[in-house]
Structure formats: C-alpha cells, structure tokens
Amino acid sequence: TILGGDAEGLQVAYGAVILVSFLLCWLLQHFAAERIQDRIGIPGVLMVLPIAAIAASAVMLAGMATESLLLMAVGFGLWLIPRWSIDENARRAALALVPDERRTRVSFIVDLGPVAVGLIGAGLFSAVGLLTGLVWLIPVVSIVLAALAIAPSLRVVRGWDDSLLSWRMRRRKRGRSVDLGGS
Numbered sequence: 516t517i518l519g520g521d522a523e524g525l526q527v528a529y530g531a532v533i534l535v536s537f538l539l540c541w542l543l544q545h546f547a548a549e550r551i552q553d554r555i556g557i558p559g560v561l562m563v564l565p566i567a568a569i570a571a572s573a574v575m576l577a578g579m580a581t582e583s584l585l586l587m588a589v590g591f592g593l594w595l596i597p598r599w600s601i602d603e604n605a606r607r608a609a610l611a612l613v614p615d616e617r618r619t620r621v622s623f624i625v626d627l628g629p630v631a632v633g634l635i636g637a638g639l640f641s642a643v644g645l646l647t648g649l650v651w652l653i654p655v656v657s658i659v660l661a662a663l664a665i666a667p668s669l670r671v672v673r674g675w676d677d678s679l680l681s682w683r684m685r686r687r688k689r690g691r692s693v694d695l696g697g698s
Contacts, residue, residue, distance in 0.1 A: 556675075561668060563605075570593050574590035
C-alpha cells in the first residue's frame, strides 16, 4: 500500500533490505559473533532471537502506524540479522554437543520445528489480519508470541549445564578394548 502497487519498487526495496542485512550479518560474523558467544555463552546467544523478534515487531508496528517503509525495513532487518548470524552460530554450536545418534532428530526439531510452526502461525494470523482489515494485529501477535518464547529460552539458559551432564548427552566411546580373557 505504501508503494502504491509498484511491484518493481517493492522488489527493489525487499532486495535492498536483504542485501544490507546480509552485509551487516557478514560484518557481525567477521568482527563480533565469536566474542559475543564467548561473553554470554551459547544459551545466552539463544536468548537474542526472541528479544530481537520483539524489537523487530515493535519497529514494524511503528512503521505500519506511520506508513514508513524505512521503519518496516529496519524492523525486518532487526529480525534477519541476529537470525542469520549469531543465532545460527549458537544453534550449530549447541548441535555439536549432541551425540551423533541423536543429532538428526534434534536438528530436525531445532531447525525446522520453529520455522514450520512459525510459518503456519504467521500465515493464519496474517490471513485474519488481512481479511478483517486489522493489519496492525499481525505485528502485535508477533510481539506476544516472541514474548511467550522468552520463558522457554530462560529455561534453556537455567538448565543448560544440567543438560550437558545428562546421560542422554554422553557420547558412545568408540574403540573400546575387548576382553578376550573369558571373564
């Protein structure tokens, strides 16, 4: 609506947001991601995305209220940049701690579960917002859902060390010596 039905302008704006987000992700990865993860740890970094989603949704809501394409683009970037950079690093680092025989299942749940649920939920809430004319409802629901994601994230942070000590997280020892002495 802000662009007046200019599909080409929308594609250029979207492409510019993605390009700038990619460049900022690269800079973040190159200069700061490792230091951030060392400072606040893997579970702390996993808390960044829900907080960034709240901030991104709030900025997008402000962009919708003021009909500012720039604010909406900034809001979109506020979600993309942590997701593509430090959150992705933390997910990979967390998966590296999972034993090989469980990694596929855990990866499926960690990587695809939230995206699938999020896309289905976003589609439903977007349809309701568009059909009722309450488009501002979409980022409001996003803020609420991201805020609800903070509680499980805090549980992950609190239980991180205990999880690492769980018997399920132990790796099998390879190359055990075999006792052929008949005991």
